[in-house]
Amino acid sequence: MYRVRFRIRGRGFTKAKEIRRDWDLLRLDVLRTRSEVGYSNVGPQIIAYPINPQDILKIHMIRVSDLARSGWRNYDLRFYSDGRGMLEYRAFAFDGAGQTPDNLSQCGGEARIFFDTVKIERLSGVQLPNVG
Secondary structure (H helix, E strand, O other): OOEEEEEEEEOOOOOOOHHHOOOOEEEEEEEEOOOOOEEEHHHHEEEEEEEOOEEEEEEEEEEEHHHHHOOOOOEEEEOOOOOOOOEEEEEEOOOOOOOOOEEEHHHHOEEEEEEEEEEEEEOOOOOOOHHH
């Protein structure tokens, strides 16, 4: 088990009491890319070729109400990795770039998102939720 911690703060956002629509502003995720070999029959030959399957291990959405709070905040994503492949710790803004809606501009021209650190930590054991 691992935890990746993104330390983020927002500035210039509407106060929490004044939020009309709690838009998604950031998507945080952990992506694993594995290197594998695929095989194909081409006539009498077998051809080997690289393939790189990808898995999203964890996703966390950050909304306007999260960034409207003052100060730095930690956003933790806990995930399991078996040690195979390469891991990426990513943040995507909903700012109109690419295929995303432009939710950030709905927050006004003064709204800003700041990143401080991304910390990856191996956890010593699995923590099960307390039920009942």
